[in-house]
Amino acid sequence: MTVDTMSPSYLADPDRIRGAGLATAGGAARLEARGVHAWFGGRLVLEDVHLTMERSSVTALIGPSGCGKSTFLRILNRMHEVVPGAQLAGSVELDGADIYGPGQRASDTRRHIGMVFQKPNPFPAMSIADNVLSGLKFSRLKPVDRHELVEEMLRKAGLWNEVKGRLGELGGALSGGQQQRLCIARALAVRPRVLLMDEPCSALDPTSTRRIEETVREIAEEVTVVIVTHNMQQAQRVSQYCAFFLAEENQPGLVIEAGTTEKIFSDPVDPRTLDYVHGRFG
């Protein structure tokens, strides 16, 4: 299935898309990390992570602060290398194609593996509608019907009813929760195959959090979601799979345990996981 046939409102010029292994197939993809290590300025912060994120599933990354969850998430769409002094090792495969392979462009990878950040960051100089379309504009892609696409994405992010009368207003005029949903709509508009979310609700009130969780459950069918969260209940509510990260003092972070969310929360193998999910430390 090509990107074009996914939706009538979306037309991509295939000539413009490079990196054939990544670009030609649409829909949710399987993401597999193998032997991922990360360094900041020569200091090892993440050691030998093997993790598979199944197609059309929601995977939650949990663990105390500073254990490398966010670093790992950023490695999954090549945002880690944006940080000065950051290095990595290992491979990440998107449906079998290594995103760190030779000839792979970081910008292509990021178009297929989108990201929503902890702090809402809509582009303040763009209108709400232009914010949604910004990813397409950056990749020089043209939707068949701009308005239909904007509406579809804002509906998916649960924001349409609140902003439909003021699409021309600047994105910065929205409240924090609305801004975050706008960021989700923006990330979805390029039809990514995986969506990474880095504590997307940590700056939001309970109502906004609930709406974003609903959105995550709804979009999981068409995009694989990986979500970092500090909220145990949230992990239980939205995810099917769960990975527990931990870093001992002055040691690099590693995955202690990974599996279905049900098993991690009810019957984990490692006692540290049990302690963490029951709030006994961290």
Add this chain to the structure above:
Amino acid sequence: MSTTTLAPVAPPERPPSRRRPPSPVRPHDFGVADMGLFLMCVASSLALAWVIFYQLTLLSGAFGFLIVWYALLLTLYWIATSQVVDRMTATDRVVSVVVVTGAAVILGLLLYVIVWVSAKAIPHIDLHLFTRDQKYFVLVGHNVLSTVGVAHAIVGTLEQVGFAALLGVPVAVATAVFLNEVGGRGTRLIRTVITAMSGTPSVIAGVFIYSILIINHVLGYSGFAAALALFVLLLPLVTRTTEEVLRVVPSGLREASLALGASEWRTVWSVVLPTARSGVVTAVLLGVARAAGETAPLLFTAFGSQVMNPNVFSHPQSALPLQVWTNARSADPILITLAFEAAFVLLVLVLILFVAARVLGRTRTGSRRSRRWRRHDPSILGPFDLQLAPVSSDAPTEGGQP
């Protein structure tokens, strides 16, 4: 017995007539009484300063008097206020007076310059000022002012500053983008050089162009040589200011853009620069306004001229600041008046530039792009218009016009 306490208890009766609310108060409010106290302090410190300055000591001079008066005012005001309110509030008020007078002095001086130049120039302004040069200026004769103008200087300034901006602004913005967005090797060196350049006296810029281009016959005295000298001045100023402006663009926006698959170039062009737009426009404006007002770099480059020379690439050319400098030095009252007129034109030119930049730097609410989305707004059009696509007033409706 305890069950009786569970019986519903009637809420306490509210008094039927509502009490008047207390009069609203703002802490630290500066009322009429405080104003009166301040004015009394002004008067008494004036009297005290007069006694000290002219009766007790042998001091003289208006400036010294003002300083003594001001110092006495602050002291007296603090003493008087601390009798009425607490010491902290008194200190607060005295500091407020210092801050407000500081701003007032600056504003007053600026206004003085503008009003003074305008008062000298406006009564003499006529249309010839903008159409004629100084070709027909003769030293003898009355009413000669109507035969001369500064058109040659206006043309010179526009061309020189225009070329300087044309060369300087792209280079400066590109340098700022390099320093802040790209980084890497050489950043520190470039920043140091730029800082040193912005501290260079402006005459050096003129001498620099003179010594490398004009002496070596690469260029003659010309407007373009002046534009190059102004470019040297404008470059560090615009670069530094633009860099400061780019630095305050939140890094989250860059990350968001990169995470959407944008290239670094695209991120700078579509996200960073538009976000910082009003700041970049201000930076450019500061540089251009500075260049427009410089005299020293033009002395060795444009050289100056009394006749119109629209060709920027050859032969000496005049410019407004250069004309002000030349004419104001002469002994002829006509030329001095012409200098004031030229200065006035320069002020107006810079003012126009400022207004234009404000309009350009405005955020985009209400602009063409946001109207495009309003046109598609279902709340205005109703849900069906969306499906019917091209919405235009003269398009025939489905039923056909009667």
